[in-house]
Amino acid sequence: xxxxxxLFARLRDLAGTGEIERDVASPATVRTVWQGLVGEIPAxxxxxxxxxxxxxxxxxxxxxxVADGDEVAFMPPVSGG
Amino acid sequence: xxxxxxxxxxxxxxxxxxxxxxxPLNLQALTEEVSLAASADxxxxxxxxxxxxxxxxxxxxxxxxxxxxxxALRALHLIVDESAAVWxxxxxxxxxxxxxxxxxxxSIIIVxxxxxxxxxxxxxxxxxxxxxxxxxxxxxxxxxxxxxxxxGATADPGDEAARDKARRIACA
Numbered sequence: 557x558x559x560x561x562x563l564f565a566r567l568r569d570l571a572g573t574g575e576i577e578r579d580v581a582s583p584a585t586v587r588t589v590w591q592g593l594v595g596e597i598p599a600x601x602x603x604x605x606x607x608x609x610x611x612x613x614x615x616x617x618x619x620x621x622v623a624d625g626d627e628v629a630f631m632p633p634v635s636g637g
Numbered sequence: 638x639x640x641x642x643x644x645x646x647x648x649x650x651x652x653x654x655x656x657x658x659x660x661p662l663n664l665q666a667l668t669e670e671v672s673l674a675a676s677a678d679x680x681x682x683x684x685x686x687x688x689x690x691x692x693x694x695x696x697x698x699x700x701x702x703x704x705x706x707x708x709a710l711r712a713l714h715l716i717v718d719e720s721a722a723v724w725x726x727x728x729x730x731x732x733x734x735x736x737x738x739x740x741x742x743x744s745i746i747i748v749x750x751x752x753x754x755x756x757x758x759x760x761x762x763x764x765x766x767x768x769x770x771x772x773x774x775x776x777x778x779x780x781x782x783x784x785x786x787x788x789g790a791t792a793d794p795g796d797e798a799a800r801d802k803a804r805r806i807a808c809a
């Protein structure tokens with residue numbers, strides 16, 4: 557199945573892009589998608605303990621299931637305001 | 638000329654209570670929107686966050702704000718709902734700007750109206766604290782000699798300790 561990965565702020569800079577299409581084996585979780593991504597871009601690993609994740613623009617946990625067509629977002633600590 | 642949709646009587650355009658926008662923020666318009674037909678209100682408080690010219694010893698040139706917009710909107714709505722649950726008499730609004738902001742420009746405006754001042758002040762303070770905790774927006778700081786992404790809190794809307802902390806600060 558195919559998912560869209562979204563990366564923001566420094567994660568986007570590290571990856572060189574904010575949006576990546578990826579094929580992942582089903583069944584998959586957010587963690588599966590993340591591990592594949594870190595395999596390609598090891599620098600992202602540093603954010604594993606501090607980032608937040610979302611599925612289809614809703615906060616989620618690393619254990620959340622991911623379905624075909626989902627948008628999975630990885631976000632560094634926030635600094636709005 | 639626009640049709641009547643989205644216009645208030647008298648031709649004034651309705652302002653959304655929650656927004657993430659690249660446009661300059663307008664506190665007066667938002668205050669009027671919150672205060673509309675509010676004869677029971679005795680207090681309106683507002684907060685304006687500004688881009689300042691220094692940060693952690695660096696001379697800041699400008700900031701670029703990036704957002705995950707649909708989730709940022711969702712998080713702002715959640716903050717309004719949380720605040721309304723704690724201060725049920727308050728009516729609340731928040732606009733966050735994104736994109737490039739120069740020194741002195743407003744990055745966020747918050748308005749709280751209520752019958753008495755205590756709830757309005759508290760809700761306003763609570764909202765800015767929660768924005769800094771859970772809204773997926775990031776500052777990219779450009780300063781003399783470089784640039785850096787600022788990173789604050791790990792966003793977790795279910796983190797009760799963070800929510801309690803914001804509430805304690807608001808009610809201090």
